[in-house]
Amino acid sequence: MTTIATPGRPVPLRRTADATSASGPGADPAALSPTPLLDDITLPADLRGLDETRLPALADELRREMIDAVSITGGHLGSGLGVVELTVALHYVFDTPRDRLIWDVGHQAYPHKILTGRRDRIRTLRQGGGLSGFTKRSESPYDPFGTAHSSTSISAGLGMAVARDLDGGDGNVIAVIGDGAMSAGMAYEAMNNAGAMDKRLIVILNDNDMSIAPPVGALSSYLARKISGRTYMTIRRRGKRLTARLPGRIDRHVTRLMEHLRGYLTGGTLFEELGFYYVGPIDGHSFEDLLPVLRNVRDAPEGPILVHVVTRKGNGYAPAESATDKCHGVSKFDVVTGKQAKAVAKAPAYTKVFGESLVAEARKDDRIVAVTAAMPSGTGVDLFQKAFPDRAFDVGIAEQHAVTFAAGLATEGYRPFCAIYSTFLQRAYDQVVHDVALQSLPVRFAIDRAGLVGADGATHAGAFDLAYLGCLPNMVVMAAADEAELVHMVATAAAIDDRPSAFRYPRGEGIGVTLPEAGVPLEIGRGRIVREGSQVALLSLGTRLGEALTAADRLAGYGLSTTVADARFAKPLDRDLIRQLARNHEVLVTIEEGAVGGFGSHVLQALSDDGFLDKGLRVRTMTLPDLFIDQDSPKAMYARAGLDADGIVARVLTALGQQMEAGGADAAVGHAGTVRI
Structure with a gap:
């Protein structure tokens, strides 16, 4: 097969008009391209022109294209492989983008991106300036709603359905929810509301781990086709009108009896109780099952419908099918073997350091328990789970419940560590405020993925936790400057009991710092001086400390003596340290990997309270810029945010009225709050 070179690996040569003519009359198109059907599809309208007998072959091509693309970019693999046939069927049956198709969770949507005009950019997935790893409204009219956090599709879809009816429209709204997203309470809140409103809404439940579905076979597929058909639904509707003439009590009993009988035959009683008409389960890899059912629900005249589709995560790619996590998230890999190209680690990951430190603390205290929300391996709780299976709790995609569950444990004398990504903890903020902080319960929040996160982009960046936690009374907020500091902070949190x-x-x-043999609790609200100087003070919170030290070295070249301090605590602040830096330096710069309103704002408040705002000190705060930063390499993202050494040097020199040499950090665009005193 002919190939062309692209960065990273060879890619199959796509068929072009020139290539076809050069091959002579009668040439087999498949010999020119491994994806002859896919090559003729730019948008779903092209797909709908195919004979449906060609759809299985198209699905095979689409699966190969996705595997090849993700082998170059890395990303979510298993989920997308599981919905290839479903994606083709949905775009074949429905008139997208007029019909609104919402993917929840968005990382299922790689095949959808290929079919909706983005195939030519699919090898830029999760790269700087490239396609997002999730659905994104600004990227395509075929992405009507951005879904990078799970369990939002039914709520959004119901809103679209109501808007359609208010406008007098007749389009369909389809929410595809799966990959664990049905474990979140928000999905059921939305279904309860949709069922009560009786709006025409289609929900596709992509059940890809058999956690809900009974076995799928010929009988269930037959029943699904029949009960979703116009004849059955017409009889059902007329039956409802007939029984409605009976006394209310009899009407309710007859209706419930019929629905329960159907529930016993097909399953789905829970969804029926929420007001949805349940269809399924059906085989999500069979066009013979998918197409007639989707056509039936498309043409259904009223009410919310749930179609239960059973798929296999990683389907059609042996390495993904055999993986324990079905290759949920992968780095670049070899297509033939499935072996991922992972760089040799120079130092342990922060997540692993947390997990091992928590295990060490738990060996000393049997009251320590761990809670996570569907992310045991992502947070390091899997290490704790192996050591203490009875003391580890994965509550599913339910951050609100996780926080209040941990609060309940704390009331009974246990010491819960609630490990949640920063971006996901946002979903439980009311519980953090009301159920934990207001009652001063000693829940310990281990906040992974703080700051910028590279390829996952703005949707997964931990930008706001310093601001949204720092404003809560009586909360202790720490940020580790390196992995050794993290070990000590785990021990510190374990010791905080009030x-x-x-x-x-x-x-x-x-x-790559040396890890301590055991964590030692830090003094609450005390920072440390890392390097002594006399003119410039850099007060860093978190892992920008290394860049602050590099910046101090460079400032020495400008004749500037620089103190570098590690705040350790965003709350309570080390006011003695802040006073010392303010009294003894011309410039004080705070540095944090968080949004405006966090650590730097608290430092400015402290300086104001202590009367330092009229004593000649130049103060600058360096934060993440006041915008959402798209995916890129971490180095590029820090440079754009102005939070690398160049950005720090530029901020100091600007504060002193000096210029940085050409090619330096003048291009840094990070947000700078400025107070000149």
């Missing part, structure tokens, strides 16, 4: 606490740490590897 109030809630949180410690944040980034995605990825540490910097």
